[in-house]
Amino acid sequence: MDETTRSSAVRDGLGVGIAVGLAGLAFGAAAATAGLTVAQACALSVFAFTGASQFALVGVVAGGGSLVAGTAGALLLGARNGLYGLRMADILGVRGWRRLPVAHGMIDETTAVSLAQPDARAARTGFFVTFATLYLTWNATTLLGAAGVSRLADPDVLGLDAVGPATFLAILWPRLTGGGPDVRTLRLIAGGGAAAALATTPFTPPGVPVLIAAAAVLAVVLRRPA
Amino acid sequence: MSGTGVWWAVVATCAGCYVLKLAGLSAPRRVLDHPRVQRFAALVPVALLAALVAVQTFAQGRSLHFDLPRTAGLGAAVVALLLRAPFLVVLATAAVVTAVLRHLLA
Numbered sequence: 001m002d003e004t005t006r007s008s009a010v011r012d013g014l015g016v017g018i019a020v021g022l023a024g025l026a027f028g029a030a031a032a033t034a035g036l037t038v039a040q041a042c043a044l045s046v047f048a049f050t051g052a053s054q055f056a057l058v059g060v061v062a063g064g065g066s067l068v069a070g071t072a073g074a075l076l077l078g079a080r081n082g083l084y085g086l087r088m089a090d091i092l093g094v095r096g097w098r099r100l101p102v103a104h105g106m107i108d109e110t111t112a113v114s115l116a117q118p119d120a121r122a123a124r125t126g127f128f129v130t131f132a133t134l135y136l137t138w139n140a141t142t143l144l145g146a147a148g149v150s151r152l153a154d155p156d157v158l159g160l161d162a163v164g165p166a167t168f169l170a171i172l173w174p175r176l177t178g179g180g181p182d183v184r185t186l187r188l189i190a191g192g193g194a195a196a197a198l199a200t201t202p203f204t205p206p207g208v209p210v211l212i213a214a215a216a217v218l219a220v221v222l223r224r225p226a
Numbered sequence: 227m228s229g230t231g232v233w234w235a236v237v238a239t240c241a242g243c244y245v246l247k248l249a250g251l252s253a254p255r256r257v258l259d260h261p262r263v264q265r266f267a268a269l270v271p272v273a274l275l276a277a278l279v280a281v282q283t284f285a286q287g288r289s290l291h292f293d294l295p296r297t298a299g300l301g302a303a304v305v306a307l308l309l310r311a312p313f314l315v316v317l318a319t320a321a322v323v324t325a326v327l328r329h330l331l332a
Contacts, residue, residue: 012313019314025326036228040236047240052278057239057281062287067235080274085250095250103248105238108275145326159324162299166320169300171277173307186272187326193273194280201285207284208278213277217269221262 010121011114013129020051020109020167021137026160028145034062038146045142049135053078055155055164056207073207076214084111088151091115093122105131111169118187189217295331299324 023205024045031041036058044054053061060070091114094102105127114127176187193213200209227322257263283300284290302323 015312015314019317023317034235036232040232042308043236043240046286048236048243050243052274053239053243055236058288061232061235067231071235071238074239075242076245077274078239078246081243082246082253083245083270086253086263089251089253092251099251100250104244106247106251106318108271111234124284147243157325157328159295159299159326159328160323161282161293162296162303162320162324163240163317165279165296165300166276166303166317168278168282168314169303170307172272172279175272182268184270188275189269193276195278197281200292201281201290201314202288204288206285206287209281210274210277213273214270217273218266221266221269 005122009126017133023163024138024141026143029144029149032146032149041146084131136164243266296326
């Protein structure tokens with residue numbers, strides 16, 4: 001493989017891993033503020049390791065919502081990692097027991113970095129570098145955030161609350177600006193999803209509006225065959 | 227809220243999220259070859275991500291809420307993305323603009 005391509009994949013992976021990993025500070029702080037123990041916050045980052053689901057569960061706990069609804073929301077959000085797995089299975093080419101550890105890294109950021117690489121080997125490098133960097137950073141900052149929340153009066157002072165939506169936007173961006181034939185549909189879906197989520201926010205428990213956005217897409221897919 | 231109840235939710239979320247990741251990676255090829263699955267796999271993340279951007283920017287629990295510093299931070303992220311800034315720069319821009327504006331407005 002071209003060394004430039006490889007080092008560019010490593011650089012992307014390190015950049016995304018560290019940048020997004022730092023948002024673990026916001027997660028740890030949010031979890032501790034919601035009333036989770038440090039151990040519960042860390043367990044989620046170690047074993048669930050999928051930010052949106054973790055934030056979703058903690059958001060419901062903080063809002064006093066039902067734990068069953070919170071868990072259901074977290075799992076429905078986690079379902080997209082299964083879809084990433086479908087896309088990534090061929091690229092990564094892992095078989096047998098190796099799938100067990102690799103599966104844990106199947107999330108937004110690793111998939112986004114991997115799919116952005118120009119060839120298959122760079123895609124694999126990007127996946128594993130992002131996975132390792134993000135896993136270490138995310139868990140370390142979760143611990144710091146959860147343990148330090150009592151000392152840090154308000155994590156919003158650091159602007160960490162903007163990192164979550166900015167992360168999702170940066171992941172979404174290439175899909176909306178690429179030149180594919182579907183780009184018009186994708187923009188409509190994105191606009192519709194955002195509008196549906198905001199419109200249902202006042203009427204549904206936290207976590208549900210995002211699911212409604214996904215359900216709207218399902219309806220479109222079922223109505224209009226590919 | 228009982229601590230045990232929260233632990234159950236944590237354990238169920240951890241186990242479920244891992245099983246979902248593994249299921250996608252282990253699914254038989256023909257599942258991926260189905261056109262509707264491909265279309266769903268391409269479209270659902272777009273709707274989910276857009277919804278998450280909107281909700282995390284403008285929702286506070288069950289109420290809609292306009293937070294000027296956070297919204298400006300997201301606007302700055304859009305500018306950074308338009309300028310093709312690297313991922314890290316996009317996130318840092320959002321955080322710095324939000325933090326600075328919040329500090330100035332406080």
